[in-house]
Amino acid sequence: MVGLDAIAVGQVARDIVLVVDEVPGPSRTARVRCRRELLGGKGANQAVSLAQLGARVGLLGVVGQDEVGDRLLGQARSDGIDVAPVLRREGTPSALIVDVVDAQGHWRYLEDIPRETLLTEADVAGAEDALRAARAVLVQLQQPLAAALAAARCARSADRLVVLDGAPDDPGGAAELLALADVLRADAKEAGLIFGEPPKDAETALRAGRELLGRGPSLVAVEVAGAGNAFVWPDGELFVPISETPTVDTTGAGDAFVAALTLGLLRKDPHDQTARYAVAAAGATVGHPGGRPDLTAEAIEEQLARIPGS
Ligand SMILES: Nc1ncnc2c1ncn2[C@@H]1O[C@H](COP(=O)(O)OP(=O)(O)O)[C@@H](O)[C@H]1O
Numbered sequence: 610m611v612g613l614d615a616i617a618v619g620q621v622a623r624d625i626v627l628v629v630d631e632v633p634g635p636s637r638t639a640r641v642r643c644r645r646e647l648l649g650g651k652g653a654n655q656a657v658s659l660a661q662l663g664a665r666v667g668l669l670g671v672v673g674q675d676e677v678g679d680r681l682l683g684q685a686r687s688d689g690i691d692v693a694p695v696l697r698r699e700g701t702p703s704a705l706i707v708d709v710v711d712a713q714g715h716w717r718y719l720e721d722i723p724r725e726t727l728l729t730e731a732d733v734a735g736a737e738d739a740l741r742a743a744r745a746v747l748v749q750l751q752q753p754l755a756a757a758l759a760a761a762r763c764a765r766s767a768d769r770l771v772v773l774d775g776a777p778d779d780p781g782g783a784a785e786l787l788a789l790a791d792v793l794r795a796d797a798k799e800a801g802l803i804f805g806e807p808p809k810d811a812e813t814a815l816r817a818g819r820e821l822l823g824r825g826p827s828l829v830a831v832e833v834a835g836a837g838n839a840f841v842w843p844d845g846e847l848f849v850p851i852s853e854t855p856t857v858d859t860t861g862a863g864d865a866f867v868a869a870l871t872l873g874l875l876r877k878d879p880h881d882q883t884a885r886y887a888v889a890a891a892g893a894t895v896g897h898p899g900g901r902p903d904l905t906a907e908a909i910e911e912q913l914a915r916i917p918g919s
């Protein structure tokens with residue numbers, strides 16, 4: 610376990626992606642244009658992104674003792690991910706997410722995420738050595754607050770880079786989580802949970818970022834839906850518009866984004882460069898259905914050239 614660049618803490622799920630022209634109403638049928646069955650879930654997507662970007666990465670999440678769990682772990686292994694920290698839980702099926710995408714790129718998720726496939730505080734305690742051994746710990750805030758807090762506390766106590774993706778849903782734990790974080794990244798909906806409404810433009814998102822910066826993190830990224838992402842750090846800020854790429858499905862783009870952001874920070878690249886790198890990784894993920902990233906060096910280069918103003 611020694612020598613990992615990062616460990617992603619979060620959901621591991623079987624993803625079934627179905628592309629249809631139009632989602633049918635009741636008693637109607639739609640022909641599926643494209644079907645993909647993938648390793649998914651935000652924790653796994655972040656780990657796959659990191660591996661594709663060249664990081665040595667581990668995964669902490671939960672799958673069942675079922676055949677699906679075997680396949681998910683097999684895929685993660687062949688992606689180059691260290692799956693030793695993943696827990697196999699008896700008595701639960703592995704999580705399943707069905708992503709139904711229409712021709713306009715609107716997604717609907719049908720989720721069967723049994724409670725037992727979420728991480729507990731005890732699960733995190735059992736993985737402390739792995740968390741301490743990684744240079745960065747990415748914590749996905751859709752996991753129970755107690756588990757997210759335990760992971761962040763452990764990483765912070767070992768002086769690791771603590772990266773949070775999402776919005777703390779419990780105001781009681783939010784203050785401590787933010788105080789433990791180096792990085793907070795929120796999509797527009799998550800920023801809306803924190804501030805009451807999603808940021809409507811670059812200025813609002815930059816202001817939200819500055820406000821969050823005062824609560825602990827030293828880098829904050831906030832999305833403006835359909836427009837771009839605001840990045841704020843103590844001595845700078847930048848709004849990076851989204852790249853000019855036709856969107857098929859934004860699923861997983863935030864995971865690719867946060868993975869690239871983490872890697873840029875680990876490499877100690879300048880923050881403005883890291884910001885564009887993150888947006889390029891997101892852009893490289895929106896052109897295909899499903900959350901599984903496909904982050905090649907060429908795809909990133911191509912995306913960097915498609916960011917307006919770059
Ligand atoms: N064409 C694009 N180029 C670059 N980034 C994009 C593009 N379209 C969407 N994005 C970004 O992708 C991210 C999607 O995030 P999110 O909704 O959290 O995805 P998920 O949670 O499914 O991984 C946002 O930061 C958004 O700005």
Ligand SMILES: [Mg+2]
Binds near residue numbers: 796
């Ligand atoms: Mg997201």
